[in-house]
Amino acid sequence: MSPAKTLTVALLHPLLTVACGDDASGLALAHRAKRRDLDVEVVTVHGATPIPDADIYLLGGSGHAGVPKLAEQLSASTVFTDRVAEGAVVLAVDAGLDALGRGIVDERGRIIGPGLGLLGFTTKRGRSVSEPVVSEPVPELGLPALGGWVQHRVALRADPDVEPFLTLEVGHGDRGQLDGVRSGHVIGTRLHGPILGRNPEVADVMLAWATGREPQEWEPLPPGPQERARDLRAEEDRAAGRRVRDLRERVAETRKSLLRV
């Protein structure tokens, strides 16, 4: 490869969607880039500052009230949508993901908070979740089981051709056990953590796409503290998940045996 140019990472409006650690994904991406011998510059966009031409966009947070405002900012110019069409990489977490859909809908399916309309889904009210999650691996992206936490009460109503990003082993997704959306170079997920801080392999996928590679082309790196911490935590969360399942099963059995009596 020729000496790589500096990648621009734009962190978009973290305050509008109440980023909860998600803005640290910029730092985590820069850290991983260094291990891949890539130069990264992270810029944060607030308020009326125009969205820059960037190679990677990061957006997200847990504040769903900010979704329409974020969608409005993303569509204030065509820069964002043009760049996405040209193959720029996007990581959209939780409220950031909802801003990329058609919008937030009420019980009757009417849009009450319009989104950007980039992806084929709407967001409706779902069950309230606040828990740790562990995903299944995603072999085609070279991803191991990922870890993070979710906190929301939304569900996706997605078009049939909309692919999820993850299937969860522990915790609840936004479409049953499915989490988020993957479309081209756009990754949408409910996982906070920050996701790139706890799961550097996702940063690898994004850095691969941003430099015209396939994720599998990266030399595997020896696991660092991030991978070790994530794996330890995943073990803990799996064990806790098993305890909850066992308890539920025992309650169900007891109920059945009581009914028989």
Place this chain on the structure above:
Amino acid sequence: MRESTVSGPHVTAAPTLRERAAMALADTASLASRMLGKGKGEIIGGRYALRVAPTLLEKMASGRTSVLVTGTNGKSTVTALVAAALSPAGPIASNRTGANMPDGIVTSLKEDRTSAIAAIEVDEAYLRPVVASTHPRALIALNLSREYTRGVSLARTIDHWQSAASLLTSDTTAIVNTDDPWVQYAFEKAPDICAVAGGLNWTADVTICPACQTLLNGVGEQWSCPGCGREQIKPVWSASDGERVSDLLQEVIVSGPGHNLTVLTSVPGRTAAASVAFALAAADTVGVNLDEAASAIESVLDVDGRYAPFDVDGRRARIIMLKNPAGWTEAIDTALRSDLPIVIYAQPFGPRDTTTIWEVEWERLSDRNVVVSGQRAPDVVACLDAHGISTTIVEDPLDAIRTQPVGDVLVACNYSGFRQLTARLRGLGAIA
């Protein structure tokens, strides 16, 4: 500080039969909780009492001059300083244990019905019901920053504070940190505002205008909004650091309307000066002689086991509890400013327990090796490594402290780490 006495005539109005029943139930529930070894029992007792008699908090606050203290960071410290600053005027009722939701507050007030003055720490998400019940003489709003222990967004807290502010009459002075644009915004409609330059340690959350989302000018100095024209209310109280008298004592210089006071405090960190200013502003509002208030403040050495150092084989360790990025930033400041070694102790408390530390500028400690302890040490190490900081894990927190040279050590704990470490040290008799 004069200790509150439980004897003497009650200042609160006589409780109704129902309220008396609720109080008896609370005592029973608290006793049961203590006997089962479930803690001090003030929360569970208060919860049952308020369920039986929702009017009990109002009754227990009646007849008193109350000062409320709310915010994300520093509530316990400022409440302790306020209690001290008001003590020249008589005995003070206060929720010193830090149980700061209505159930904990009602228990504290119920246990001391003779003190005519109350200094009450209030959880930022319960401000409205406590304002409605206590009709405070003053309300101190310190700061706002994100934290994820409960997952409440800043926007929701602002809404809640605005609705609390709408209950205020001119009988209440809102003592507001106007350095923080979001705090000022929440209280801008309060009829009587006393502006304090309370500092802004964590600017990341408040760079846009809460009213119109425009990027603010001059955040951290004299802020203003080019979008809607809002600007900082000029503070009438301000404070700065004076001389550092010893390892433990810092001089702070506070100026208010007609006053310039120099106060010694053992409260650490750069928020110390502002905390003293808030306490003196409250004392001034209530009408306490400020020289007496200042000397009473100097007697505060320890807040809930936080500031008094404990000895570990010659290391004088100060334990601090950090719940959000603003708190961690403050800890880094203190470590850098006083050139103290820092040991981190992080224990589990839910899925978000190590998220906040990711947002802190650990880079500022770049030339140090940080010793990390606790079950969440791997997560802390992962975060610090991503920030370019080298670390060593030592399993036991006391052993972690022993790795440091003899002298002062800052022990930065997350919420559960703090609880567990202070409980252990109390068990060992190392702290009161």
